[in-house]
Amino acid sequence: MLLLLTDRPDRNIALAQLLEQIAPCRVSTVQGRFPGRIEAPLGLVADIDLLQPAAARSLRTLRAAAGGARTPLICLMRSMGERSLAEARSLGAELCLPGDTPVRTVAQAVLAHLRPAPVGIEAVVARSAVETGTVITGLLDAVRNGEAVQLAAVDEGLTPVLTAVETGGLDRWLATVRSYDDATYQHCLLVTGLAATFAIDLGFSERDRHQIVRAALVHDVGKARIPLDILNKPGRLGPAEQAVMRSHAAVGHRILVEAGGFDALTLDVVRHHHEALDGSGYPDGLAGSAVSDPVRLVTICDIYAALVESRPYRVPMPSGQAVDVLLGMPDKLDMALVQAFARSVSGT
Template sequence: MGGTIVLVTDRPDRSAALAAALREVGPCEVVGTEESWTSGGFLLGVVSDLTLTRPEAAGCLRRLERRYRGQALPVIGLLRRASTESLRLAKTLGATVCLPAYVPPETVATALVNQIENTVPVGERAVVHGVARAGEALASLLDEARAGSQIRMETVEAGLAPILTAVQEGGLARWLDTVWSHDDATYQHCLLVAGLAAQFALHLRFRWDDQQRFVRAALVHDVGKARIPLPILNKPGRLDPDETAVMRTHAALGYEILRAGGECDAFTLDVVRHHHEMIDGSGYPDGLSGDAVSDPVRLLTICDIYAALTERRAYKTPMRMADAMAVLQGMDGKLEAGLVQSFGRALA
């Protein structure tokens, strides 16, 4: 299963066996009552081993409920007192099933698996899995790029089919909603573009190998941002001219990073270097125009711009779909109008 399981506990000294059992289901993170739930992780489920009458425990679970309200998130509540009042409190704080705290860890893990299967629709599970696998691939890629290590494309390859399956089975809207919860700007953007590329490729009825090729290029298109200074990359607001010049180096940097790895195909290298080119010659880094801008670049650039317009940031309101499409349609001459129309139909 993809996604992360969180075990939230106020007695970590006694949680090792339970954490080990949960790790048989999926990756498990153990946290305390100070957990804020503000980060945009992709949770498969939560196990609460807390004394619910303590204010800090109740506060933690209330923050959880607010953060994931409206999502089918399984929450196993372990009760240290099997009373009607304890059960009512656990349900109030978001528990989807309650068990006595003394049950064997394996029983808790089995209950969580059953909850995932019963409460999370198949399509949503596919999206959670796809986002998790794509996120792992992207994290590995960016870590290697930052460290100056040789890029290993096999890690990226493992994330491609789950993206396509997630979008096909769970739908683009679920993919976007899940990815929009991610706080890291580069991760959110790359995962948005990958999902949009998957939807576009499916709409255009690409062959399976072409779908994977296009999604691969989308997922890695901004790898060059791993070499951009963090104060510029994470600046909340508009960049000044000098900062913009630095940011614009990311396309060529990404191309060089992947080319040096020796494992990247020409299709992906073209997209990574040229995804900011425009058919009127006004783009960068090479000022390509007309037929020099390949079809894959034309397609990916549309996905890239739409993703940038609709991203969710603490410092800006995301643009509505209709408004973002109007911006794309207003770029006639820079973008290919027929492809923009086709992209709009793919989103419908």
């Protein structure tokens, strides 16, 4: 179990949800009453104002009930000033992070400090989802902030997802990442996990697996430049909005060309993952053999992911039904690949 002590529970919902991916998370407020002894929690995260005596007292009480110094303590700081840091140290904090640290970075820091390290397949998958997710967040944030995209940073997300689907299976990966609220984030993780599974099941070499997973991970990087009111609109997009949305393929391609270092396969997938074999796709209206095999593969993963995604306003489509949708697109998709994909997602 993980413990989260907070004096602003309304602002910690996303963090608590993410910590739940690592281990069951109990949230306590500084005003709340603690249960007696808490058996060997994996770690304690405190998001409180340490300079408030009542808050610091709550933390001492909770820590004593939760195994004392044996339980790693991570403090999210309201201030990184000397007084606050000294207070955190006196409480035994192993790590102090600024209070506005992104929740995924906090979760990753928690994973790195857990004692004992969680074991088992669930933990491997949860850890990998946070690691690959952190790469995706970093990528989208860099583009939104006008910073350069780093190939080396992207590549840090490849091995975790391949390990997760290989050891934990696709279904665990899907269940883990479908609990994330942010639609683009969830979608990118789904497509990456599907592409990793498909590449493994197709018998790709390690080098080819990495290439296809890299392409899947960055395939929608251009969405970081789409206004959020269009990107997250729940209903149908109007023609003008749709044109803006569709620009993400060419925009993403340009971002990676300008970043430099990305291989031709990745650039091809980013630009063309909305092309169709009958020439009805975008942005270039490619048809038939002009649509490369890697593009065909990621396009199938992309459409399937969009169908099985979890959204607040609709239930996810069951896998079998989503495969039927793919099978109903013989003019647009490579049917031999769709058949192989169907076997891959059904685990046969």
